[in-house]
Amino acid sequence: xxxxxxxxxxxxxxxxxxxxxxxxxxxxxxxxxxxxxxxxxxxxxxxxxxxxxxxxxxxxxxxxxxxxxxxxxxxxxxxxxxxxxxxxxxxxxxxxxxxxxxxxxxxxxxxxxxxxxxxxxxxx
Amino acid sequence: xxxxxxxxxxxxxxxxxxxxxxxxxxxxxxxxxxxxxxxxxxxxxxxxxxxxxxxxxxxxxxxxxxxxxxxxxxxxxxxxxxxxxxxxxxxxxxxxxxxxxx
Numbered sequence: 001x002x003x004x005x006x007x008x009x010x011x012x013x014x015x016x017x018x019x020x021x022x023x024x025x026x027x028x029x030x031x032x033x034x035x036x037x038x039x040x041x042x043x044x045x046x047x048x049x050x051x052x053x054x055x056x057x058x059x060x061x062x063x064x065x066x067x068x069x070x071x072x073x074x075x076x077x078x079x080x081x082x083x084x085x086x087x088x089x090x091x092x093x094x095x096x097x098x099x100x101x102x103x104x105x106x107x108x109x110x111x112x113x114x115x116x117x118x119x120x121x122x123x124x
Numbered sequence: 125x126x127x128x129x130x131x132x133x134x135x136x137x138x139x140x141x142x143x144x145x146x147x148x149x150x151x152x153x154x155x156x157x158x159x160x161x162x163x164x165x166x167x168x169x170x171x172x173x174x175x176x177x178x179x180x181x182x183x184x185x186x187x188x189x190x191x192x193x194x195x196x197x198x199x200x201x202x203x204x205x206x207x208x209x210x211x212x213x214x215x216x217x218x219x220x221x222x223x224x225x226x
Contacts, residue, residue, distance in 0.1 A: 012223065014143070046143050086146065111147040116125045121221045 007119040008039045015124065016047040017066045018058060023051050026124030027069055034076040042073065043111065044103075045084035049091060052083065054099040067099045074102055082106050082114065126151040128219035131160035132226055135169045140225040145173045150181040153215055155207070157187040164191070164200035171201075178203050187212065 011033075013026040030042055044052060056067040073081060081100065085107045088094075095105065106114065115121065129148055135141040141163045144154065156163050163170065164186045178184060185207045191200060200206075207215070216222055 014225075045147075046139065084147075108146040112149045115127050115147065115221070115223065116149060116151075118125075118221055121127070121223045123224045123226070 006038045008117065009033060009041070009120045009122060010114065010118045011040070011042045011122045011124065013042065013044050013048040013051065013124045014046040016050045017056070018061060018063055022124050023048065023066070024064075026122075027066075027073075029122065029124070030073070030078060031076055034078065040078050041080040041082065041114075042078055043082040043084065043114070045087045045111070047087075049083060049087045049093060052098045052100065052103070053093065054097060056099075070099050073100070080104055082111070084108070084111060125220040126153065126218075128152070128215050128222045129154045130222065130224045131156050131163060132158040132224075134159040134162040136162060141168075141170050142173075144223075144225045145170055145177065148177070148182065150177060153183045153185060153219060155185045155187065155212060155215060156204070157190050157212075159190075161186045161190045161194060161196060161200070164196065164204045166201050174201075175203070185211065185215065 011026055011030050013023060015022040017023045030040060033040055051066045054067055056065045058065045081103045083103045083105050085105050129144045129152060131141050131144060131154060133140045162168060174184060184204045186200060186204050188206050188208050191197060
C-alpha cells in the first residue's frame, strides 16, 4: 500500500471557550486528525488564549471544562502547541496561569514564519 | 510559501483585520469580502498598517460585488485591487494556504 507523505497541518484557534462551539470544534478536529498520522500543531491566538486558563469550572453552565480537555493534547502526538505572545500580553495573562506548561509562547513575527511553513491551515 | 488571508468582518467592529495584519507576511495576499470590504476605506482602523504592508509588497484585494453592494465603489483606496469570484478562485490557487479570519 502506498504511504501518502504526511502533511503539516496547523489548527488556529482564535475564539473564547463556551460562548460558542467554535473553540470546542477546534479541539475535536485536532483530536480526530491525530488518528491520521499527520504533523499536527495548534496555535492559540486572540480570544483563543482564554481557553488555556487554569481553574475553569464549567459545571454551572453545563459544559465540559477546557481545563480538563487541554492537558490531554500532548498524549495525542500534537507536535507543538503555540500561544501568541501579544494576545496574552493584551489580556494580561501570564504563563503560570495556563493549564498546560508544554506550550511555546511565540510572537507575531514567529507566527508569520510558522504560517509560511504549513501545508494546510485550519481556522477556528 | 505564501498565504491568502480572507477577512469578512468590518474592522470598525472586529479585530480580525488587525490580527491578520500582525502576522501576515509581505509575500501574502489579503482578500476583503462581505463586511470585510470596509477595511478598504482610508478611514478604516489599521489603514496605516495596510499602507506600510502594501508598500513592502503585500497585495490587498476587495471583492467587487461586496464593494458595490455597500456603495463603496468611489470610496475605497486606490492601492487595493478589485476582484471578482473568478479572481477569488485564482488567488486561492496561487497561494499555498488560505487562512480565514472569521
